[in-house]
Amino acid sequence: MASRKASAAGPGSALGSAGRDRAHLELAELGPLLEEKGEPGAAGSAAAEEPPCPAAREEEEEAEEEVVRVLTLPLQAHHAMEKMEEFVYKVWEGRWRVIPYDVLPDWLKDNDYLLHGHRPPMPSFRACFKSIFRIHTETGNIWTHLLGFVLFLCLGILTMLRPNMYFMAPLQEKVVFGMFFLGAVLCLSFSWLFHTVYCHSEKVSRTFSKLDYSGIALLIMGSFVPWLYYSFYCSPQPRLIYLSIVCVLGISAIIVAQWDRFATPKHRQTRAGVFLGLGLSGVVPTMHFTIAEGFVKATTVGQMGWFFLMAVMYITGAGLYAARIPERFFPGKFDIWFQSHQIFHVLVVAAAFVHFYGVSNLQEFRYGLEGGCTDDSLL
Ligand SMILES: [Zn+2]
Numbered sequence: 001m002a003s004r005k006a007s008a009a010g011p012g013s014a015l016g017s018a019g020r021d022r023a024h025l026e027l028a029e030l031g032p033l034l035e036e037k038g039e040p041g042a043a044g045s046a047a048a049e050e051p052p053c054p055a056a057r058e059e060e061e062e063a064e065e066e067v068v069r070v071l072t073l074p075l076q077a078h079h080a081m082e083k084m085e086e087f088v089y090k091v092w093e094g095r096w097r098v099i100p101y102d103v104l105p106d107w108l109k110d111n112d113y114l115l116h117g118h119r120p121p122m123p124s125f126r127a128c129f130k131s132i133f134r135i136h137t138e139t140g141n142i143w144t145h146l147l148g149f150v151l152f153l154c155l156g157i158l159t160m161l162r163p164n165m166y167f168m169a170p171l172q173e174k175v176v177f178g179m180f181f182l183g184a185v186l187c188l189s190f191s192w193l194f195h196t197v198y199c200h201s202e203k204v205s206r207t208f209s210k211l212d213y214s215g216i217a218l219l220i221m222g223s224f225v226p227w228l229y230y231s232f233y234c235s236p237q238p239r240l241i242y243l244s245i246v247c248v249l250g251i252s253a254i255i256v257a258q259w260d261r262f263a264t265p266k267h268r269q270t271r272a273g274v275f276l277g278l279g280l281s282g283v284v285p286t287m288h289f290t291i292a293e294g295f296v297k298a299t300t301v302g303q304m305g306w307f308f309l310m311a312v313m314y315i316t317g318a319g320l321y322a323a324r325i326p327e328r329f330f331p332g333k334f335d336i337w338f339q340s341h342q343i344f345h346v347l348v349v350a351a352a353f354v355h356f357y358g359v360s361n362l363q364e365f366r367y368g369l370e371g372g373c374t375d376d377s378l379l
Contacts, residue, residue, distance in 0.1 A: 091124050111339070
């Protein structure tokens with residue numbers, strides 16, 4: 001009786017050590033406990049005292065069963081509510097522990113090479129955001145893009161606040177750089193938000209994963225804008241054509257990312273392929289520039305060395321992500337740090353920074369030429 005009282009006395013007392021130990025058993029125990037309660041009470045004594053005729057007895061028994069059922073259902077519901085309340089309270093207080101991959105619900109199962117250290121499902125945004133400061137499989141994923149987000153937000157603000165005297169066409173150039181920073185800031189913020197609320201619920205995880213993938217497409221599209229603007233500074237027609245193509249491809253990638261199955265582990269390679277394809281569409285304008293201006297100019301004033309480095313970083317990141325290296329070779333050894341997803345995140349931030357450096361050099365070069373297009377060299 002005492003134990004029954006403790007388990008039903010509400011979240012506060014149930015959080016005691018005894019309550020915690022019984023946590024798994026309580027729901028299973030509930031049925032027999034309630035049956036016990038019904039029999040020795042009113043039902044048991046009434047049956048023992050005066051045995052009337054069999055028909056009347058049967059009726060009475062049926063009525064008793066009905067009473068027990070009527071009492072049992074609301075009690076069960078009440079107890080289930082209490083369990084739920086206790087769980088929410090624990091999550092709210094941050095009193096949850098990391099769990100192994102095997103016990104995760106299907107919608108949280110993404111990478112089976114990460115054996116331990118997963119957050120349990122926590123249907124509370126407050127708990128999800130508090131988990132940013134706890135150690136689990138997503139800690140590295142959250143922080144790599146949260147810090148990247150702060151970096152690009154600062155770089156973006158600094159660029160926008162740069163005096164107009166450093167630009168040939170300040171408004172136009174700031175819009176062009178603004179597109180790049182908008183893409184980077186949206187991509188990185190969608191990403192750290194997704195990794196933070198990923199364990200909230202299936203619906204929230206699905207919604208934010210679509211935002212996360214759309215963000216990657218926005219970063220790639222935004223990166224093309226200043227690069228094409230300065231590389232084809234004096235050739236507005238090819239510039240417009242390439243910009244239009246990358247917009248169409250980027251919007252197509254965003255549409256594909258809205259497909260529910262796109263986020264499933266089965267389509268890991270598809271995802272890597274879609275974004276790799278979008279990024280590699282830059283090969284065509286690169287060839288155009290190199291053929292028109294020659295290899296030397298492409299690698300010097302065209303900054304192709306930096307853009308090549310950026311491409312290598314993105315491709316390496318996407319490859320590690322798709323193949324799940326290094327955790328594939330050492331399952332359980334990279335659960336918390338240095339898993340493929342974190343390396344991919346770091347490479348994305350580094351590649352975006354290298355790209356920014358490259359387009360800043362292109363901008364400086366055009367400024368040095370005073371924006372003139374009379375020179376027969378350089379598109
Ligand atoms: Zn990510």
